[in-house]
Amino acid sequence: PHAGPVESKNEAAMSEVVPEPRQTPVVPMKPMGINASLLGYIGIDTIIEQMRKKTMKTGFDFNIMVVGQSGLGKSTLVNTLFKSQVSRKSSGWNREEKIPKTVEIKAIGHVIEEGGVKMKLTVIDTPGFGDQINNENCWEPIEKYINEQYEKFLKEEVNIARKKRIPDTRVHCCLYFISPTGHSLRPLDLEFMKHLSKVVNIIPVIAKADTMTLEEKTEFKQRVRKELEVNGIEFYPQKEFDEDLEDKTENDKIRQESMPFAVVGSDKEYQVNGKRVLGRKTPWGIIEVENLNHCEFALLRDFVIRTHLQDLKEVTHNIHYETYRAKRLNGNGGLPPMTVETEENHESNL
Amino acid sequence: QQPAQFTNPETPGYVGFANLPNQVHRKSVKKGFEFTLMVVGESGLGKSTLINSLFLTDLYPERIIPGAADKIERTVQIEASTVEIEERGVKLRLTVVDTPGYGDAINCRDCFKTIISYIDEQFERYLHDESGLNRRHIIDNRVHCCFYFISPFGHGLKPLDVEFMKAIHNKVNIVPVIAKADTLSLKERERLKKRILDEIEEHGIKIYHLPDAESDEDEDFKEQTRLLKASIPFCVVGSNQLIEAKGKKVRGRLYPWGVVEVENPEHNDFLKLRTMLM
Numbered sequence: 338p339h340a341g342p343v344e345s346k347n348e349a350a351m352s353e354v355v356p357e358p359r360q361t362p363v364v365p366m367k368p369m370g371i372n373a374s375l376l377g378y379i380g381i382d383t384i385i386e387q388m389r390k391k392t393m394k395t396g397f398d399f400n401i402m403v404v405g406q407s408g409l410g411k412s413t414l415v416n417t418l419f420k421s422q423v424s425r426k427s428s429g430w431n432r433e434e435k436i437p438k439t440v441e442i443k444a445i446g447h448v449i450e451e452g453g454v455k456m457k458l459t460v461i462d463t464p465g466f467g468d469q470i471n472n473e474n475c476w477e478p479i480e481k482y483i484n485e486q487y488e489k490f491l492k493e494e495v496n497i498a499r500k501k502r503i504p505d506t507r508v509h510c511c512l513y514f515i516s517p518t519g520h521s522l523r524p525l526d527l528e529f530m531k532h533l534s535k536v537v538n539i540i541p542v543i544a545k546a547d548t549m550t551l552e553e554k555t556e557f558k559q560r561v562r563k564e565l566e567v568n569g570i571e572f573y574p575q576k577e578f579d580e581d582l583e584d585k586t587e588n589d590k591i592r593q594e595s596m597p598f599a600v601v602g603s604d605k606e607y608q609v610n611g612k613r614v615l616g617r618k619t620p621w622g623i624i625e626v627e628n629l630n631h632c633e634f635a636l637l638r639d640f641v642i643r644t645h646l647q648d649l650k651e652v653t654h655n656i657h658y659e660t661y662r663a664k665r666l667n668g669n670g671g672l673p674p675m676t677v678e679t680e681e682n683h684e685s686n687l
Numbered sequence: 688q689q690p691a692q693f694t695n696p697e698t699p700g701y702v703g704f705a706n707l708p709n710q711v712h713r714k715s716v717k718k719g720f721e722f723t724l725m726v727v728g729e730s731g732l733g734k735s736t737l738i739n740s741l742f743l744t745d746l747y748p749e750r751i752i753p754g755a756a757d758k759i760e761r762t763v764q765i766e767a768s769t770v771e772i773e774e775r776g777v778k779l780r781l782t783v784v785d786t787p788g789y790g791d792a793i794n795c796r797d798c799f800k801t802i803i804s805y806i807d808e809q810f811e812r813y814l815h816d817e818s819g820l821n822r823r824h825i826i827d828n829r830v831h832c833c834f835y836f837i838s839p840f841g842h843g844l845k846p847l848d849v850e851f852m853k854a855i856h857n858k859v860n861i862v863p864v865i866a867k868a869d870t871l872s873l874k875e876r877e878r879l880k881k882r883i884l885d886e887i888e889e890h891g892i893k894i895y896h897l898p899d900a901e902s903d904e905d906e907d908f909k910e911q912t913r914l915l916k917a918s919i920p921f922c923v924v925g926s927n928q929l930i931e932a933k934g935k936k937v938r939g940r941l942y943p944w945g946v947v948e949v950e951n952p953e954h955n956d957f958l959k960l961r962t963m964l965m
Binding site: 625 | 729730731732752753754755756758759791792793794795796798838839840841842845846847850867869870872873940941942943944945946947948953954
């Protein structure tokens with residue numbers, strides 16, 4: 338429950354630039370470098386340019402979590418997505434690493450810059466998930482972590498003297514890695530996605546897709562999509578959040594044809610047809626990561642980074658976080674009271 | 688087999704048992720051989736495809752692959768299929784014991800119980816028959832070999848792999864196999880093999896060791912044995928599809944970036960596995 342336009346303006350300044358679907362007050366602005374003979378031009382559209390400049394100045398946060406059994410190529414894929422060593426495992430295996438006995442949550446932050454835009458990227462790894470003999474409830478530490486970030490944000494938001502820009506540690510996107518068995522999902526996959534699709538944006542990904550031929554891939558994807566549907570799992574982009582027909586058409590195509598993306602990751606380069614490409618070298622050929630005939634990595638990358646990055650953050654903020662917030666402010670609806678470390682002492686409305 | 692060159696039976700001092708190997712050979716061929724192979728591993732690791740490739744048959748013609756929701760309630764099953772294969776007059780009665788459901792559950796604590804009971808039951812039955820009165824027609828259903836499938840997607844052995852192998856290494860010959868080896872580049876394979884061998888040693892798991900070649904065997908055989916031993920665990924690719932490659936038809940898998948040939952020793956260890964087994 339938000340107050341009127343005044344409060345919305347504050348919010349926009351606070352949590353980086355999260356465009357509100359409400360109308361911005363009409364204020365005449367000086368057009369910049371536009372043909373002055375256009376009569377009646379006000380210049381509202383320049384707000385896009387202003388937002389862009391602001392984003393470039395402040396930069397933005399993006400938090401991506403990767404979940405899946407060990408060895409499915411999570412770290413390599415994240416490194417490939419962001420074209421840098423942002424995940425702690427580089428191309429060699431660390432021989433000292435053992436599978437942890439419980440699920441751990443490891444968040445590593447990096448600042449990467451491109452075209453003048455700064456992104457503070459946090460990759461949250463979940464080693465130990467699905468690797469034990471008994472994996473019952475192994476999603477609980479993950480769910481707990483996600484809720485803790487919402488709690489942190491909530492505490493900052495309800496603070497009377499709240500920060501101009503609340504640091505956003507909420508998980509915007511959770512890549513769930515499906516093992517390319519070619520058969521079906523595993524019981525653990527279903528359980529995890531059932532529980533977590535309610536609190537975070539889940540993007541299911543078929544890992545190490547170079548294991549499957551084209552027919553196997555198509556069949557497997559169809560089967561997985563069917564299983565997800567039959568079990569009522571709403572992965573991102575969720576049908577219920579399509580804002581308009583344009584969104585729906587675009588997202589329908591992605592949901593029904595492209596997802597789950599069958600990907601291959603690599604941080605090694607090879608020479609193919611005179612170009613340097615990222616790929617995997619085998620005795621029978623080179624698998625090009627960014628070649629759409631070989632795998633769907635480019636689709637995943639474009640989806641997460643180039644087209645839906647902002648939407649992922651918005652859905653997290655407007656839907657998942659709001660759900661959490663409503664539950665908490667309605668007298669602890671079912672949630673045990675949380676104790677989260679926040680920096681300074683503050684007066685709170687909670 | 689060449690008949691042994693033996694001297695004229697009428698020569699004094701000649702006993703004649705040099706012919707024994709031939710007799711054994713003839714009798715065995717008449718009787719046929721029995722072999723029971725157990726395959727254990729999580730769903731989707733390529734077990735069935737590999738078995739079909741090894742024995743050039745389709746052991747699972749009417750297979751329905753269950754979805755994840757069905758698998759939640761399932762426990763480990765034991766499914767034994769028997770085929771009679773004949774090649775050049777030699778009959779093999781092959782039983783493949785499959786263990787669907789292994790490693791699928793969220794909690795795999797009870798995974799091995801069913802499997803270990805099965806193995807023990809076969810021993811018990813054999814013992815019973817052996818102690819019985821009619822021993823001429825004992826059927827040997829004991830598990831002679833267990834292919835344990837290790838996932839090529841992981842970084843080595845999983846806790847479940849270690850626990851299971853330790854539970855059965857004193858009951859059956861374990862041959863660790865890495866299927867779907869076309870997931871891995873050659874370097875990754877070497878690394879994975881080494882890592883698995885290190886972990887096997889670290890945990891004291893006793894896998895099947897090929898016996899060294901006898902000193903009187905020929906050099907080729909000795910070399911082959913050495914090569915086989917050095918390749919364990921075998922990284923294999925299975926397929927029964929014929930693909931056109933380099934002008935001839937080969938069994939393989941067709942990818943947009945190339946063809947993986949099952950019987951090409953540079954692509955995977957399938958031939959080695961087959962040699963070792965047969």
